[in-house]
Amino acid sequence: MSLYIPGSMDRRHFMRHLAAGSAATVPAFGFLNHLSANADQVRRNEKACILVWLGGGPPTIDMWDLKPGSKNGGEFRPISTKGDLQISEHLPKIAQQMDVLSVVRSMSTREADHTRGRYYMQTAYVPNPTVTHPSFGSVVSHELSSKRKYLEIPAFVSVGGGSGSSGFLGMTHAPFVVDSNGQIRNATQGAVDRRRLDQRLAMWNVVEDGFIKSDRGDLPQAHKDVYGKAVNLMTSQQMQAFQVNKEDPKVIEAYGNNNFGRGMLMARRLVEEGVPFVEVNLGGWDLHSQVFNTLRDQRLPTLDQGISALVQDLKSRGMMNNVTIVCMGEFGRTPRINQDTGRDHWAASWSLLIGGGGLKGGVAVGSTDKDGVAIEGKSYLPGDIWATVCKALGIPLNIVHTSKRGRPMKIANGGNPIEELI
Amino acid sequence: MKKHIAFLLLGLICWSSVATAADKQEGAYRVKFDPAVVAEIDRLIKQGWDDNEVSPSPRAEDVTWLRRVYLDLVGHIPPLSVVEAFLKDSDENKRARIIDELLESRGYVENWTTIWTNELIGRQTPDRVSRNGMQKFLREAFAKNRRWDEVVYDILTAEGHFEENGAVNYLLSQMTMRDEGVQATAKTCRVFLGVQVQCTQCHNHPFNDWKQNQFWEFNSFFRQVRRVDHRRIDPQTGRQVDDYSELLPDNFSGPVYYERRSGLMQVAYPKYFGETVEFDNGESRIKILAESIKGDPNNQLARSMVNRMWGHFFGFGFTRPIDDMGPHNPASHPLLLEYLTEQFVKSEHDLKMLMRWVANSSAYQLSSEFNSKNQIDNPAAGEMPLFSHLYIKPMNAEQLFDSLMVAANADEMSKANYEESSRRRSQWLQQFVTTFGTDENDESTTFNGSIPQALMMMNGELVETATKCEQGSLLHRIVFSNDKDVRKVQQLYLAALCRLPNARDTAAIKKLFQMNSDPNVAYQDLYWALLNSNEFIFIR
Numbered sequence: 001m002s003l004y005i006p007g008s009m010d011r012r013h014f015m016r017h018l019a020a021g022s023a024a025t026v027p028a029f030g031f032l033n034h035l036s037a038n039a040d041q042v043r044r045n046e047k048a049c050i051l052v053w054l055g056g057g058p059p060t061i062d063m064w065d066l067k068p069g070s071k072n073g074g075e076f077r078p079i080s081t082k083g084d085l086q087i088s089e090h091l092p093k094i095a096q097q098m099d100v101l102s103v104v105r106s107m108s109t110r111e112a113d114h115t116r117g118r119y120y121m122q123t124a125y126v127p128n129p130t131v132t133h134p135s136f137g138s139v140v141s142h143e144l145s146s147k148r149k150y151l152e153i154p155a156f157v158s159v160g161g162g163s164g165s166s167g168f169l170g171m172t173h174a175p176f177v178v179d180s181n182g183q184i185r186n187a188t189q190g191a192v193d194r195r196r197l198d199q200r201l202a203m204w205n206v207v208e209d210g211f212i213k214s215d216r217g218d219l220p221q222a223h224k225d226v227y228g229k230a231v232n233l234m235t236s237q238q239m240q241a242f243q244v245n246k247e248d249p250k251v252i253e254a255y256g257n258n259n260f261g262r263g264m265l266m267a268r269r270l271v272e273e274g275v276p277f278v279e280v281n282l283g284g285w286d287l288h289s290q291v292f293n294t295l296r297d298q299r300l301p302t303l304d305q306g307i308s309a310l311v312q313d314l315k316s317r318g319m320m321n322n323v324t325i326v327c328m329g330e331f332g333r334t335p336r337i338n339q340d341t342g343r344d345h346w347a348a349s350w351s352l353l354i355g356g357g358g359l360k361g362g363v364a365v366g367s368t369d370k371d372g373v374a375i376e377g378k379s380y381l382p383g384d385i386w387a388t389v390c391k392a393l394g395i396p397l398n399i400v401h402t403s404k405r406g407r408p409m410k411i412a413n414g415g416n417p418i419e420e421l422i
Numbered sequence: 423m424k425k426h427i428a429f430l431l432l433g434l435i436c437w438s439s440v441a442t443a444a445d446k447q448e449g450a451y452r453v454k455f456d457p458a459v460v461a462e463i464d465r466l467i468k469q470g471w472d473d474n475e476v477s478p479s480p481r482a483e484d485v486t487w488l489r490r491v492y493l494d495l496v497g498h499i500p501p502l503s504v505v506e507a508f509l510k511d512s513d514e515n516k517r518a519r520i521i522d523e524l525l526e527s528r529g530y531v532e533n534w535t536t537i538w539t540n541e542l543i544g545r546q547t548p549d550r551v552s553r554n555g556m557q558k559f560l561r562e563a564f565a566k567n568r569r570w571d572e573v574v575y576d577i578l579t580a581e582g583h584f585e586e587n588g589a590v591n592y593l594l595s596q597m598t599m600r601d602e603g604v605q606a607t608a609k610t611c612r613v614f615l616g617v618q619v620q621c622t623q624c625h626n627h628p629f630n631d632w633k634q635n636q637f638w639e640f641n642s643f644f645r646q647v648r649r650v651d652h653r654r655i656d657p658q659t660g661r662q663v664d665d666y667s668e669l670l671p672d673n674f675s676g677p678v679y680y681e682r683r684s685g686l687m688q689v690a691y692p693k694y695f696g697e698t699v700e701f702d703n704g705e706s707r708i709k710i711l712a713e714s715i716k717g718d719p720n721n722q723l724a725r726s727m728v729n730r731m732w733g734h735f736f737g738f739g740f741t742r743p744i745d746d747m748g749p750h751n752p753a754s755h756p757l758l759l760e761y762l763t764e765q766f767v768k769s770e771h772d773l774k775m776l777m778r779w780v781a782n783s784s785a786y787q788l789s790s791e792f793n794s795k796n797q798i799d800n801p802a803a804g805e806m807p808l809f810s811h812l813y814i815k816p817m818n819a820e821q822l823f824d825s826l827m828v829a830a831n832a833d834e835m836s837k838a839n840y841e842e843s844s845r846r847r848s849q850w851l852q853q854f855v856t857t858f859g860t861d862e863n864d865e866s867t868t869f870n871g872s873i874p875q876a877l878m879m880m881n882g883e884l885v886e887t888a889t890k891c892e893q894g895s896l897l898h899r900i901v902f903s904n905d906k907d908v909r910k911v912q913q914l915y916l917a918a919l920c921r922l923p924n925a926r927d928t929a930a931i932k933k934l935f936q937m938n939s940d941p942n943v944a945y946q947d948l949y950w951a952l953l954n955s956n957e958f959i960f961i962r
Binding site: 118220231234288289 | 599600601620623741742743746751790791792800802803804805813814816853856858860864868870871872873874875876877878880881882919924926927929930931933934937938943947948950951952954955956957959960962
């Protein structure tokens, strides 16, 4: 086929040619220019998940599952909430939103090393040297982006993150990592106009395809697919969703005018645009020392404001039943308080926050013993959390992915949705 | 327009016609390694092909290989002049000669200093660690080709000011938190010995042989050093600011205590892989560890380096990952790993010699294209590597930056001094690094082939500079030369991709030139397309 691109042909038309010329499947190319007036409403009704990632491993015993009276109890007291459970006194705003949020108090996840724990919680699989499993955001991108053809921006956005990988699902489902300031570096075409860009891409396409055809594995094709996505994004109106500063200053203030608050606000804007999975990072939880001061003065107030503002905002926009929120890190922290008034890594018994998206709120699922060192009754794995999210997002649980080696991989590692939340 | 038609007629020029002017030399270059070692590597690799019934791909084209060895040894693509000279060179040992030339170049020292600085202290320098100090130490080590076991000994036993004795920065970077040397223990095992023990801090390892007590036995070697951070008053602001840090001996003694999962407290004394050592006899414990590593009859330090080095050149080591060795993770080529370990020890830990063997091996000369009889040799899909063809690997951020500098001919363009350009480089590199702020100082890069990287290539300043056709740039020099268009296009292909245009390229170039009244614009767009291609970013 001819790759000569007349200057008058528009970019989208060209990119469709480009996609057709190879085995590339770049779903976003099927964009409809005549979006109807109610499109925004349609997108707002789409399902989505916002993962609040507490990197470093949060001391959940001081947040969601307090142990007053125990030697491990620490300095904080529990307070009542709008749900049927108590949480930390330093999360008072979230307490007021617990009618729609629940806590799973019986996570037992065995990996207490940052890298391995992060991998396990984000993919539902333990690390394995011969295969890289996709982070769950990539799984959601894989399952839902083809059903949202209007989406010109990536289906998996990570604000301030970068730990995840799309693994065997391919680079087109990799997390799109952005700063909370909403400035996407190099996203506007530099010095050249669109005609020049088209010329360049036409030439590029020939070199690119030549290398793909030379049989050197999957990487050359992945390179081309990612460029297709990048080009598509460069001229998209949907990029506005990243620009948090376009919000009313009062709204920015409500979320907290800090990286985390802006990230949460960006998450809402992206979800409204139809992005099915957004990860927002709040780090600084690796509290081997000074756990209580740091929580009380820094971490918890920021978290409290960001999550409560998001929930309120989603409620007022009628989106709460569509958007699932999961808040966790790679593990919890030791019930025992160490000599530096800190808590160390602990994966045996910990808690996470989950809600929205039609899941039951105000529930405490499972429990730990009086000192928080062991789970009483049934415990849950990351696969169970992601299976619950699948349920909320309408992703069937019988999906099986195939690794590059042909090994079947059940979605969410074959986990089961948590009954108490459905 | 006539000019362009003329070049089209010549467009199908192939390799041989360019290389005809090769001048015959007196005798071949004399190689600087024992051919018997390389022959043994070849034999053991071939064994794997025979056992698995695969046939190797053919040898790579000379200049394709040249590009590969440049990127692997000095971290950037070869300059156009070298590419053209290599094409004309008819010496049968020209590959061996290039390897030796590169090993003696300043680029080699800089590249390996970068690689090991990133490995030892991370891409993002932790607070109160001197990147300059670390680099200074490593630069000298690689420039003098110091024995690897002695380099490691110095890194582990270093004491003092972080700029006066740059070797201390390794331990300083692992001691950013008061974690009783936990991170230093895990990292030292991983980076120097190729064993992963971090999980055994809290429990016996579920898969490998390490037990929790071994972690703490190792850890107790790290207890007699401490960091001291000095502060000073900034005369401008009157505020306290960081001054310098240093590593000093600490008078810790006795056992290390740790807690079993059961809650039981246990003690651990210094032991090296379970072997009792004498300690607290006047020598610091870290010195005893460094000596145990150096004198290890099992040669784990050497084995780990061999595995790492093989992985550097081939994209896959003998174990996956390269730094998780042990009975739980059998090597793909155990005999070869042992043979090379033995030879490396015999060579007195000569890093350049190890690189010579690997880079001169037959496997490293092969094409990166699969053939019909080695389709199963696909480690990217999780298969065991057989090294019957090269595996393509994407450039890392440093390699890309430096390669784009070569493509732009930026050395000649900007007369900026070395410090200024290295500052620009590290600033540019920082945009891709994310740190997680955990006690492991772990970090990740968005330079991973995802969208931000594609945007940076298409719209970022580096490619823009390379394609702007400014006075002094390579593009300018080629475009404004008196050469014919066909020759100019060939030079651009050789500069960016180390190959000549093929028939498809030529047809596309024709269209590109037809669309532009100004051929200079077409040249810019062509160069942009080449630099943005998969063929550019992959080491093949």
